[in-house]
Amino acid sequence: MTGIFLTKIKWLLRNPWTFLLMTVFSIGFAFIVGGFNSFDKIKVPTYVEEKSMQEMDVVQLIEKQGIFVFEWMSYEEMEEKIISGKSEFGLHLYEDDFQIIVGIDSPNINIVEQSVTNAYRKDRQIDQLASGILESKQAILHEITEEPIFKTESTSFYGNDTFVYDSNLHSVYGFTLFFVVYTIAYSVFQILIEKRSGVWDRMILSPIRKWEMYVANFLYSFLIGYSQILAVFLVFRFIIKVDFHGTFLQALLVMIPYVLAIVALSILITGAVRTTQQYNAVIPIVTISMAMIGGAFWPLEIVESKFMLLLSKIVPITYGMEALNGVTLYGYSFEQTLFPISILLLMSVIMTGVGIHLMEKRFIS
């Protein structure tokens, strides 16, 4: 068993490209789609009567929220952009009020309106505070935005229908769970290559036991998949500084049953197909449809089709996402987390069993 495992590791070190590519893809897609850069933030054409107003406190407050970025321009330029359809709407900021000039109705208008309203409200509160004490308004503003007086920790409770959504984390989780399927599937794919080349037959004829062959392959695929998740999460936690709502370790732990389930699914597919070409055709279809059905690309809460929701119940990604969102966003207790974990473990057992049975049908035991 150790021999097979070490040989696979050696093989990986000489062919690390799939692993590296999928890791980079996970990080890249999550980074871009999750809005960790400013490129995909809403750009709002904004007009102020005097240039100095671009330094207003309220502008700083809006920028701190990070929901959209200002695109400063003259009123005429703003009008032109809206009329020509290049922008859906524009923003006219006054000292203590604002106006949204709408060209095309869009859901972004509500987001921007809410953000700007909040900023003006906060600005007024700061004004009122500053007028009552000696400290300058600027100092209070700094304290509120940079160094809050009270460090608060909140515990929330949610009803059954409450939907909490963190778009940044959803992208990190979704793309990690999506791309790791490829890495694992292509590591299990080695079994098919070994079968085709005759290496598998050689192992069968050797004194090595069947369970050792399967355990070595299972262990290898598990480790490569888990290492990828670990690498992606570590990059987001320590380089991009995503705090995982303080549940980084829990998020890593709930990924163990998910990786097991994906290895099992890959073994099932390996047993079901007859050729490497079939495997190569099936994997992208299974992976993409699983990600779409299981809520890796968008939250399942926005899916209305009962049929699609029913389908999601048989997809490991659904339970992987549920476990991650549960521990991170909903503050699941251990008992609550046990539900998606149990389903994933059950899937692992069933799919491994059926997959090995299919693979073994050809051989004399």
Added chain:
Amino acid sequence: MLELMDLSKRYKQFYAVKNMNMYIEKGEIVGLLGPNGAGKSTAISMLSSLIEPTEGDVLFHKKSILKNPSPLRKVIGVVPQEIALYEELTAEENLHFFGRIYRMSGKELRQKIDDVLKLIGLVDRRKDVVKKFSGGMKRRLNIGVALLHNPEFLIMDEPTVGIDPQSRSYILETVKRLNEEKGLTILYTSHYMEEVEYLCDRIYIMDKGNLIAVGTKDDIKEILSAEHTIHVEAELLNNDFIEALQEEPTIKETFVKDETITIIVPKEINVFQLITRLANETKVELKSVNVKTPTLEDVFLHLTGRALRD
């Protein structure tokens, strides 16, 4: 040592191997000959315990391997038709891996790797990755892996497919030496008639899943003892001449390959007179007419109506 009893493998309605009977004695080299798709590899997979037969049995020392393949597996080495190696690993790493799965380790394994590398002539290339090897070197390493654990019985499935003549002759010499010096029992499958003629004591000929001839080389050639095999070469072959040969009732078989016509006729027929007459009638200028000692290729042609490499 090993017996195949009415062995068949059926895939739905198609028989890959049908009612095959065969035996192999200790220390002999037995050839299994047949064109591509004859069922040789399926037969080998069944007799080496890799796939289960639909009907029949394989006996190793009079005991069925279907219920307990372990005694056979301990003593066989299989050289598959495919290159069953890790191409990204070096020759030495491959041998090390396969040695480990045969429970060898440490000094014993290192010594065995050295011996095998010497035997297959790859000592200088031991540190090179297999994917950089030529076809012949890969084939040699493929054989080396099967020899690591000192098997008593070696099954070789077309071990010389797609390699240069030099590597081919090296492999044939090695196989011969293994049999003569180490007493290795060998089952050698090929569709190269000359390899089987050179190596094997007894030969089984397969076509379309059936055994069509069995015996020693001489036994098999005896099939054509009442007939002459004649090769005819002409300056400009034409269809009239070929048709005339095919329609001539005294000629048993006529085959055309490239510019040569092979005909099989009973020995009592005066063949030269016949061929000359037909050539004159169809205005063909003959270059040569040769009576050949029958080869296994001729036997196969006679039995199946097809050349081995068709």
